Amino acid sequence: MLVQLSSMPHPIAIHIHEGGDVNEKPKASEPKLVLRDVNFYYGRAQALFKVNITVPKNQVTAFIGPSGCGKSTLLRCLNRLNDLVEGARLDGTILLDGVDLYSSQVDVTDLRTRVGMVFQKSNPFPKPIYDNVAYGPRLQGIRTRADLDPIVEESLRGAGLWDEVKDRLWESALGLSGGQQQRLCIARALAVKPDVLLMDEPCSALDPIATGRIEELLFALKDALTIVIVTHNMQQAARVSDSTGFFLMGELIEFADTKKIFTTPDDRRTEDYITGRFG
Amino acid sequence: MHRHLDDELKSLKAKILRMGGLVEEQVQGALRALVERDADLARKIIDNDRLVNTLDVEVDEDALRLLALQQPAARDLRFITTAMKISTELERISDLAENICERAIELNEEPQLKPYIDIPRMANWALQMVKESLDAFVSGDSELARRVCANDDFVDDLTHQLFRELLSFMLENPQTITRAIRITFIAKYLERIADHATNVAELVVYMVEGKIIRHTLGR
Numbered sequence: 001m002l003v004q005l006s007s008m009p010h011p012i013a014i015h016i017h018e019g020g021d022v023n024e025k026p027k028a029s030e031p032k033l034v035l036r037d038v039n040f041y042y043g044r045a046q047a048l049f050k051v052n053i054t055v056p057k058n059q060v061t062a063f064i065g066p067s068g069c070g071k072s073t074l075l076r077c078l079n080r081l082n083d084l085v086e087g088a089r090l091d092g093t094i095l096l097d098g099v100d101l102y103s104s105q106v107d108v109t110d111l112r113t114r115v116g117m118v119f120q121k122s123n124p125f126p127k128p129i130y131d132n133v134a135y136g137p138r139l140q141g142i143r144t145r146a147d148l149d150p151i152v153e154e155s156l157r158g159a160g161l162w163d164e165v166k167d168r169l170w171e172s173a174l175g176l177s178g179g180q181q182q183r184l185c186i187a188r189a190l191a192v193k194p195d196v197l198l199m200d201e202p203c204s205a206l207d208p209i210a211t212g213r214i215e216e217l218l219f220a221l222k223d224a225l226t227i228v229i230v231t232h233n234m235q236q237a238a239r240v241s242d243s244t245g246f247f248l249m250g251e252l253i254e255f256a257d258t259k260k261i262f263t264t265p266d267d268r269r270t271e272d273y274i275t276g277r278f279g
Numbered sequence: 280m281h282r283h284l285d286d287e288l289k290s291l292k293a294k295i296l297r298m299g300g301l302v303e304e305q306v307q308g309a310l311r312a313l314v315e316r317d318a319d320l321a322r323k324i325i326d327n328d329r330l331v332n333t334l335d336v337e338v339d340e341d342a343l344r345l346l347a348l349q350q351p352a353a354r355d356l357r358f359i360t361t362a363m364k365i366s367t368e369l370e371r372i373s374d375l376a377e378n379i380c381e382r383a384i385e386l387n388e389e390p391q392l393k394p395y396i397d398i399p400r401m402a403n404w405a406l407q408m409v410k411e412s413l414d415a416f417v418s419g420d421s422e423l424a425r426r427v428c429a430n431d432d433f434v435d436d437l438t439h440q441l442f443r444e445l446l447s448f449m450l451e452n453p454q455t456i457t458r459a460i461r462i463t464f465i466a467k468y469l470e471r472i473a474d475h476a477t478n479v480a481e482l483v484v485y486m487v488e489g490k491i492i493r494h495t496l497g498r
Contacts, residue, residue: 235350262352264489274352276282 029056032196032226033078038092040073040250042085047073049250051092055243060218060227062237062258065247066278071230074247075198078228079115080108096196113140116189120201122181124173124188129156129165132173132184136192151191159187160217179210186217197221199229203236215240234274238262246270284349291341291362292417295369298334299413302369303406305331305376306472310402313383313465314395321380331373338366354486361486365416368475368482372409375468375475382461382468392448392458397441401469404434408476415480421487427480428492434473441466 033055040048048070055061063071073082080101082088094101101111113136124132133152134142142148152169156162161183165176173184182202189197203211218227218240231237237244238258245255246267254261254270265271272278305324312321342363345351351359386392408427415424445459481493 234352238352263356265353271353275355276284 029059031055032057032097033228034093034095034098035074036093036095038074038077038090038094040070040077040082041087041089043087047250048077051252053245053252053255055226055228057226058222058224059242060222060229060240062241062244063228063230063247064232064234064237064244064273065253066273067232068249069247070250071245071247072200075117075200075228075230078196078198079112079117081112081117083108113192114194115196115198116192116194117198117200118182118185118189118202120204122178122185122205124176124181124184126172126174128170129173129176129184130169133187133191135188140192155187155191156184158190158221159183160213160220161187177210179206179213182206182210182214183217186214190221194225196226196228199227201230201232204232211236234262246273248273284345284351284355287341287345287349288355288358291338291345291359294334294338294341295362295365296413296417298331298338298366298369299409301327301331301334302373302376303409305373306379306402306406306409309376309379309383310399312380313386314399316383316387316391318384318387321383324380325377328373328377331370335366335370339363342366357486357489361416361482364482365479368479372472372475375472378468379465382465386458386461389458392455392462397437397444398462398465398469401434401437401441401466401473404430404437405469405473405476408434408473409479412476412479412483415483416486419483419487421484424480424483424487428477428484431473431477434470438466438470 031054033053035051035053035055038048038051039046051070051074063074065071076082077090077094078101082090090102096111096115099106125135127135130152133155134148137148137151142151153162153166156165161180164180165184168175173181176184182205186197186202203214206214215236218229221227229237229241241258243255244258244261246253246261246265246269248269254265254267256266261270262274265274305327308320308324308327311317312324342359345359346356349355408430411423412427415421415427442463445463448455449459478493484490484492
């Protein structure tokens, strides 16, 4: 609002704040993954109990909890990696953009293209850097250098690795440092243009500088992707994620904005875990 | 599980309590210096303010160290940030006690205007609020803290009442103006002390419940 103080010798325009609600909540992001009553079993042992969670699009969602709480199991359900485990069984529903992941119509290879994964230990192929990144696109039938070169460059740039490797693309990926190898794995996942990136402890084998690079990368990547990260490092979850889920013995105890989980969690067990009072 | 952090938090709490005890003594002493027209005591209280200042700095340093080195979360985080803010509030209360002493020394240079009745009443209320807000902090009692916040209006009312009374003195006899204004200042200082106690109580509610209630009461 503009107020004219015209009675003064030199009228001054003063801006007065319009008021309004400074605590306006951000607009709810649209859901990317929706989990409804998900139970998961390894043979007779139940690993997940009635998990209900909505993973928002273009956000980083972190799963935290002590070892064996089921957070990695849940992550692996999201691209059906557990299908490969003998005796594994899931009931309940997991929707990706509204489509049931476990329906018989879903092509699992296609699913894993859309939902990429980066693991705790970097696992580059014993091949040149270029071939590591081009591996996925080649499987999809992209063959010529003219088509592959831009994909390789874009993916390596996306993973923040391009400047470090552009002059040695034909050298073996195994010659890279641990942090570079992990970013190469991220580039490899990005090359097939996934919608969702699952990360299982992606920094636990990295030094703080390499960890910092990956964390910065997450901020940049979430504009284009939805990221779900499992981490033992609570400070990392606090730094990088928008929402956090706390798991305990296969149950989702609490799922909320990361800010809330780390300042005013609702559940005593969440509080005990994040303040290190556990056990 | 025993945590090293728990020992650190305990000692931070003890420091706040030591500071609280000292601040209560400062306010009580300032009142006695005023009522008993004791300039020596007033000067001693003014001098003691630096003890409170030292503790204020120590609390800040301890809290900052814990934030940097322990990465506290949830109730630990709320406790530490609350302790830092309470320390600031207590330091201000001690400054106000010092101000009361300065006015008391000035008032001693002239005959007493009138017997002090409302000022000690206000001081007792304000002190009670300081004490109870600190009790609420120690025991994590947000109910008690909310009651302290509700008491603030009473001190405000007493301030206005006293101001009207002093105004009539000043209207009747301009000779009293200097003294009456000084007493008005003292009433204002006591009202501010009650405000700081209210702030402490509001901080305690945040620490315990995670709810920020300041700037929302009385609306």
